């Protein structure tokens with residue numbers, strides 16, 4: 524019985540805030556961010572056939588995805604080469620075929636490609652009987668992409684350095700999320716490069732450490748969650764937002780529309796170009812969606828209703 528098939532969903536994320544705290548020797552930026560899983564998801568069916576060789580990806584819902592550049596392919600390649608190195612030098616990678624239904628918008632900062640790649644790693648880890656330790660899998664994940672390690676955990680996590688130092692914190696699940704994605708996306712490396720040309724904003728590590736401790740508590744309900752999250756609104760910034768706005772000014776337009784619709788907090792996620800707003804419930808986010816869906820300035824944007832997981 525050489526063929527196995529696995530179905531898995533791959534949720535998106537938002538960055539509740541994102542600070543850049545200098546650069547690392549490899550040129551990557553040292554991040555300090557809270558990532559939050561949301562229930563906007565891609566779906567993958569992964570078929571592994573050990574009687575054959577090769578790789579194929581079939582992508583549904585999007586025509587602009589190059590299979591060779593897709594992070595699922597990179598995840599397979601990295602997993603198999605590490606497996607060969609660590610476990611069995613005679614190992615030959617099996618035929619792997621992935622049906623990918625894309626719902627998460629690309630170049631949005633919502634981590635779609637990274638989440639798909641993490642789903643592939645999770646499936647391969649299961650298929651091969653958990654060959655890698657948590658630490659080894661994290662190392663493989665960050666080599667696939669900076670956001671991939673987070674998706675091995677999901678939920679609510681403080682992520683540091685490139686994104687591989689991860690600390691799960693108390694879940695902020697059940698908040699309503701409204702997302703607006705401008706037609707234009709933002710390229711992550713271009714966004715970081717543009718940010719590097721601006722003056723660095725100071726990063727008060729102690730203030731953030733205290734803030735994370737204030738978030739890592741049991742919440743009474745969603746109102747309490749939002750209150751604690753917004754208590755330090757001066758810390759809720761995304762350092763990549765200003766450079767992204769220079770490339771895609773619609774980011775500001777969406778923020779204004781969401782604020783006018785009653786959002787207490789909205790921010791760009793990751794390196795953009797999607798903007799999210801948080802609400803106490805999915806119902807409140809849906810009401811805000813009703814208010815903004817016919818705003819002429821947003822006619823080119825895609826709007827999504829979601830919820831924190």
Ligand code: C5P
Pocket residue numbers: 550551552553554667668669670684685686711712715
């Ligand atoms: O690892 P990933 O492919 O997601 O990163 C895309 C690009 O974003 C990198 O090539 C790098 O230019 C930039 N990046 C960075 N610092 C990070 C994460 C990403 O400079 N922590």
